[in-house]
Amino acid sequence: MDIKEETGGLAQRRRLGILDSAKRIFAEQGYRRTKVEDISNDLSVGKGTLYRYFPDKKGLFLSVFEYGMEQLCAAIFSKVDSMESPPEKIKAAVRTYFEFFEDNPQFIEIMMQVRSEFRSEFRQIHLELYGKYIGRSQTNLRNGMANGQFREMNVEQTADVISALLQGVLQNFYLSEFETSNENGGMAKRADKRLTDYVEPVTCLVLEGLLRR
């Protein structure tokens, strides 16, 4: 049992090591431009080793995405679940969302790529994992309406719109984040903008709207 656990631990460590390297390479070069060999070279292992842990290139890529999504959801839930006030929950979710991607900028790239390369798989994983978030968001809006903090609204549509807002800001930021691509297809970062700068205006827009009270 010791041996098995230890072995399992080693295999698990290697799996995570591959996921990490793959996340980096895929984010830097893009799914299409990335050769499986690029990742195995980065890890200094043989190509075949990757195929011992993941079924194929696509499966590896989707695992990178799935793993990131799980971490994102966990991060948001662990923050929000301990709060009570609906507006506070929204603030916390917005902040955690942006902080997560600020800490994992490569994952923005991964998300964008999965979205376009594997529409249906993205939808499935997205719906599975992110669906939970939408459900909680709707509950939160209903609670806010019930206690009189929020105005009347169509809860389903509004939850969709808020979720869309976050994703839209993320993508806009992602598009403005990189100034130029160099010869190797790599990107040079722009340091003067931070994703978390958008926490305040987004929260304010969502809660207050534009019109003067």
Add this chain to the structure above:
Amino acid sequence: MDIKEETGGLAQRRRLGILDSAKRIFAEQGYRRTKVEDISNDLSVGKGTLYRYFPDKKGLFLSVFEYGMEQLCAAIFSKVDSMESPPEKIKAAVRTYFEFFEDNPQFIEIMMQVRSEFRSEFRQIHLELYGKYIGRSQTNLRNGMANGQFREMNVEQTADVISALLQGVLQNFYLSEFETSNENGGMAKRADKRLTDYVEPVTCLVLEGLLRR
């Protein structure tokens, strides 16, 4: 001059014909899956002909995108420019944006693909053409603040966030639009949701926010 203009007219017509066919095929099959021959077959011309009007496959695809962006901007500006009230301008822009994509659903697909296939080119075209929109949006916000209709805000960030909101809703809708992919890679539409259903909740969120007044 007559001859040249006429020739130019013919060439221009053919160019537009190619753009139209390409938009359709690219949207249906995706950029990667689309062979140049698919488009030339659709037009009943030889492959080589396309290369007389566009430098390469990528250039054709980007032209399809650029042409669509121009149409989108023109549609929004023609609606909004005749209005005075800042909130009304926002309402009109939101409505026109969603109506445009409801009328040109293929262009949603094109946008998503450009975004992921040609990051830097997308950014460039996006910034060039859409930059104008952002500038006008900022002006509108400033006008609204000046006349006391809008609360105080960081205009640049808020304009970004509103723009992001629209794009986010569009993408969310695009992801939910298609239920299942059939064997041919084609998609089956879902008829029970309309993009313009989001005009009201989006407008309301932007202008009013969530908190009860």
Add this chain to the structure above:
Amino acid sequence: MDIKEETGGLAQRRRLGILDSAKRIFAEQGYRRTKVEDISNDLSVGKGTLYRYFPDKKGLFLSVFEYGMEQLCAAIFSKVDSMESPPEKIKAAVRTYFEFFEDNPQFIEIMMQVRSEFRSEFRQIHLELYGKYIGRSQTNLRNGMANGQFREMNVEQTADVISALLQGVLQNFYLSEFETSNENGGMAKRADKRLTDYVEPVTCLVLEGLLRR
């Protein structure tokens, strides 16, 4: 029409050229060891050209086999159909069969390879084209029995056995034909044995048997 015919003629010529080169290379190197590029190099054309004329490597290989089988059947039928006497027909068929393979030694190799690489396809083509031969062979045996030249026999089994005899001799010869394989996988011919040497003993065995009369 002229153009089309001419074009068709050119395309047909190229097709036959590819079949001829493929037959040679496949026979020399074997199906597995032969790279598609080996054939295209032999023809001094690009790899892609082969794929304009044949669907894939397997399809090309099977076409080589099918084409050879058609030629074999045509050769046998053109000889035998003009004859009347059942024993003479058998003699002629045996002779033509061995002569064909003596003139097309590469085709022996092709047959052996198809047989093992593509069992089911071999069977299908074999049955389709060779089935005709078996039918005629049975008819011939029945005619010989009817006119009293042949003894009583089970016609179906005997036709099978005679056909098997020819194939068996062919294969035995094929196995003894090549002395050693050199480094390149090529073979050095042995000149002191001829397939047609077996015409007489085979014919004699089939018609007379071993027992003294």
Add this chain to the structure above:
Amino acid sequence: MDIKEETGGLAQRRRLGILDSAKRIFAEQGYRRTKVEDISNDLSVGKGTLYRYFPDKKGLFLSVFEYGMEQLCAAIFSKVDSMESPPEKIKAAVRTYFEFFEDNPQFIEIMMQVRSEFRSEFRQIHLELYGKYIGRSQTNLRNGMANGQFREMNVEQTADVISALLQGVLQNFYLSEFETSNENGGMAKRADKRLTDYVEPVTCLVLEGLLRR
């Protein structure tokens, strides 16, 4: 010495176990499609173990063939050696040959595969082991001629032709044995034909020929 013999006995038993498993798997799946791991899994041992008993995959396969050939020769010789009459010896050899393959249908598959996968090795083993048979067959024919039972003939060629006849019938049967391949690449047997049905027509043809006496 006891230990060594015992160990040798165990090793020998394991060797035979591997040969048996390999024969089955190779016959079912074919040489190319069979992975070394398939065999080691079937034996519930590690892959490396096979390499302790056989040099490589090819060597294992050829050993399977060689072992079968030895068994075939032994079967034929044990039957024929006790007989005197040349025609009876032929009858017995034909019957034993077909009976052997009827009892070891997997070995038909093995033979066919060796023949095409390893031409030269097949020839070598074939000549070594089967050469003995041809020699005895020639002696038998000479004895038959000497005692007046057989007609005059070229003994070498006729022995070849008779051997070829058996192999040809075997292969024809092998080709007709399998109706269709299912999805797994497996084959469905046809039950209405038996290899031993050919003992009589083959024997009759060899001894009597077709012509009425």
Add this chain to the structure above:
DNA sequence: AATGAATGAGTGTTCATTCAT
């Protein structure tokens, strides 16, 4: 002796682009 994780050579096929006609 036994294991099985790691290795990496090897290849069929697609399709954007060219250019002779």
Add this chain to the structure above:
DNA sequence: AATGAATGAACACTCATTCAT
């Protein structure tokens, strides 16, 4: 101007074999 036959670079994946444990 238009064509479409020809080109050839590019790349994922398998699996026999090895060797550290």
